[in-house]
Amino acid sequence: QVQVVESGGGLVQAGGSLRLSCAASGSISSINAMDWYRQAPGKQRELVAGFTRGGRTRYAESAKGRFTISRDNAKNTVYLQMNSLTPEDTGVYYCNADVVLYSGYMHSAWGQGTQVTVSS
Numbered sequence: 001q002v003q004v005v006e007s008g009g010g011l012v013q014a015g016g017s018l019r020l021s022c023a024a025s026g027s028i029s030s031i032n033a034m035d036w037y038r039q040a041p042g043k044q045r046e047l048v049a050g051f052t053r054g055g056r057t058r059y060a061e062s063a064k065g066r067f068t069i070s071r072d073n074a075k076n077t078v079y080l081q082m083n084s085l086t087p088e089d090t091g092v093y094y095c096n097a098d099v100v101l102y103s104g105y106m107h108s109a110w111g112q113g114t115q116v117t118v119s120s
Helices: none
Strands: 002-007 010-013 018-026 028-039 046-052 057-059 067-072 077-082 091-101 106-110 114-119
Touching: 002 091, 002 106, 018 028, 018 091, 018 114, 028 077, 046 067, 046 077, 057 067
Parallel strands: 010 114
Antiparallel strands: 002 018, 018 077, 028 046, 028 091, 046 057, 067 077, 091 106, 091 114
8 A cells, every 4th residue: 555665866976965755655644754764785674764744853873964864745745865975885775664554553664775886
């Protein structure tokens, strides 16, 4: 009932920027939260940035000052502007949407991820 699609990843040189998009669609009545996670090879998936109902944001310590999360409520979309990228930012970025369905039930859905590779 819910689809989550990420886009915007790619290969970028250190110091460069990327803008990721995450769009949620389906039988969505409202969105409780939309979060960006990163999974690097051999590491656990970790929260990078999130946006909750009410406009509250959260960031990983490594992202603070470099990444900015924003949202377009009308499009059920969140964006992650990533600046001053370093090789440590490399990984697959996944979006998770926690939503309320038209039925009234809550549901959480993951996208397939988008690859971000930062070269030295």
